[in-house]
Each structure stands twice: as structure tokens, then as C-alpha cells.
Amino acid sequence: MSAKRYELSQVQWERIADLLPGKAGDPGRTAADNRLFVNGVLWVLRSGAHWCDLPERYGRWKTLHKRFSRWSKAGVWDRVFADLIKDRDNQYLMIDSTLVRAHQQAATGKGGPRNQALGRSRGGLTTKIHMAADTLGRPIRFILTAGQSGDALAAPALLEGFRPRAVLADKAYDSNALRQLIADAGAQAVIPSNRTRKVLIAHDIEAYRARNRIExxxxxxxxxxRFATRYDRRAIHFLGFVHLAAAMIWMR
Incomplete structure (x- = not known):
């Protein structure tokens, strides 16, 4: 397996370099090896391999794993992602979710799956990734819940603070409460009616076609x-990988 195919290009590196810890005046180690470290994390993220299988060129895997953990807890990956999405398109905001299977190692360790966005659903032990995306289908917010959690329950938090002209979502989000929340924000709800409704609510069919971008x-x-399958026991580590994957989408 070629390691370099997983690494940041020069343009990508220059885009995020100043957002990372280790600059002059920052406490702790210097940023001299930040690029090598991020490339090592990207190798794990893209390959899905165990940390212990990390190629030697990236350094000691235990050291990288500890540093990844520190950066996740400190919100470094979140801040990189937040900076990249400043140029989002606010015409549409699309929301959706996907289930990811949790590997058995994600449920091991002290405390088990409690409070770590793990739950039992039709697919076994799973995590649900709720995502909001902009008009162009680029991710702008993530929320993790247990796999059995309903989509509409996470919707208010996904929408909070955004001011789109319209919100696009599938039938799973058809609720009166959510429609009212969207209307109160001054946006149009582009959501097909659930078949259980006695009186169907019309939606903008042309605008709804754009929703395939979030899919x-x-x-x-x-x-x-490591986005498609959850190997991390701690939700904060998994979310760190999620934000790094999303950052790469923005830097393409």
C-alpha cells in the first residue's frame, strides 16, 4: 500500500498549516513535524488500518495516537473544519444521516458503549452520523448519536445558527415541530410529506432535486x-476523524 497517496498536497497543507498548534508563541512542541503527523493520521483515516500498522516513516504509532487523542480533546480538528466552512453557500441547507457499523473494539474498555454515541439498531452496534451540508453538498456540521436515535430529534441542533433560504430533507424529517422551527427562522421547508399525513403538504420538487448532493x-x-466503520471507543476520537475527513472534502 502506497503511503504517499494518502498525504496532503502542498496546496492543502498551506491551507491548514497556520490553524494547527505549535506556532511561535504556542505552548508545547513546535509545528516542525505537524505535516508529517497529519499525514500519518490521514493514512489511518483513509486505510482503516490499526494504529500499530502505521508505516514507520510517520514515527512511533503510540506517539501519534496520543497526539491525535490530545488534538481531538482540544478541539483542533473541529477548529480546522470550522475555518474551512466559512466560505459556505447558504442558499440551501440540507440535512440527512447515515448509520455506520461499530467494530467490536469500539465497545471494549472501561465503561463500554455508554455515553459514547453507540447503540443497538437493525445493523447491530451502530453510530448515527447526522450531517448538515450547504448548497453545493459540502458538509458544514456533524452530530453523533446512538444508531437507534431518530433523525428529526437531531435536526434542531443541526440547523442552529444557520440562516439558509430553504432547508432540504427527506420524509424522515417531516414533523410539524421541525417545519415550524424552519419557518420561524425565515426559511422554506422543502420536505416531502410522510405517508401517514392525512393532508399532504406540498414541497418545491425542483429544489428538492438538489438534495442528492448530501447523499x-x-x-x-x-x-x-475510518468514517465508514467506527473503530474508536471514544466518540470524541471518532468525531475527530469525521471532521478531518470533512476537511479533506473542502480542500479538494
Whole structure:
């Protein structure tokens, strides 16, 4: 397996270099090896391999794993992602979710799966990734829940603070409460009616066609194997990988 095919290009590196810890004046180690470190994390993210299988060129795997953990807890990956999405397109906001299987190692360790966005669903032990995307289908927010959690329950948090002209979602989000929330924000709800409704609510069919962009985004994100399958016991580590995968989508 070629390691370099997983690495940041020069343009990508220059885009995020100043967002990472280790600059002059920052406490702790210097940023001299930040690029090598991020490339090592990308190798794990894309390949889905165990940390202990990390190629030697990236350094000691235990050291990289500890540093990845520190950066996840410190919100470094979140801040990189947040900076990249400043140039989002706000015409449409699309929301959707996907289930990812959790590897058995994700449920091991002290405390088990409790409070780590793990649950039992039709697919076994799973995590649900809720995502909001902009008009172009680029990810702009993620929320992790247990796999059995309903889609509409996460919708208010996905929408909070955004001011799109319209919100696009599938039938799973058809609820009166969510429609009212969208209307109160001054946006149009482009959501097909659930078949259980006695009186169907019309939606903009032409605008709804754009919703396939968020589905294509999930497909791109699942090319990163540690996004497609959860191996991390701690939700904060898994979310770190999610944000790094999303950052790569923005830097393409």
C-alpha cells in the first residue's frame, strides 16, 4: 500500500498549516513535524488500518495516537473544519444521516458503549452520523448519536445558527415541530410529506432535486474507511476523524 497517496498536497497543507498548534508563541512542541503527523493520521483515516500498522516513516504509532487523542480533546480538528466552512453557500441547507457499523473494539474498555454515541439498531452496534451540508453538498456540521436515535430529534441542533433560504430533507424529517422551527427562522421547508399525513403538504420538487448532493457527500466521506466503520471507543476520537475527513472534502 502506497503511503504517499494518502498525504496532503502542498496546496492543502498551506491551507491548514497556520490553524494547527505549535506556532511561535504556542505552548508545547513546535509545528516542525505537524505535516508529517497529519499525514500519518490521514493514512489511518483513509486505510482503516490499526494504529500499530502505521508505516514507520510517520514515527512511533503510540506517539501519534496520543497526539491525535490530545488534538481531538482540544478541539483542533473541529477548529480546522470550522475555518474551512466559512466560505459556505447558504442558499440551501440540507440535512440527512447515515448509520455506520461499530467494530467490536469500539465497545471494549472501561465503561463500554455508554455515553459514547453507540447503540443497538437493525445493523447491530451502530453510530448515527447526522450531517448538515450547504448548497453545493459540502458538509458544514456533524452530530453523533446512538444508531437507534431518530433523525428529526437531531435536526434542531443541526440547523442552529444557520440562516439558509430553504432547508432540504427527506420524509424522515417531516414533523410539524421541525417545519415550524424552519419557518420561524425565515426559511422554506422543502420536505416531502410522510405517508401517514392525512393532508399532504406540498414541497418545491425542483429544489428538492438538489438534495442528492448530501447523499453524494456521504458517499465521498465513506471512502475514508475510518468514517465508514467506527473503530474508536471514544466518540470524541471518532468525531475527530469525521471532521478531518470533512476537511479533506473542502480542500479538494
Amino acid at each position: 453524494r457527500c456521504f458517499s465521498k466521506l465513506k471512502h475514508f474507511r
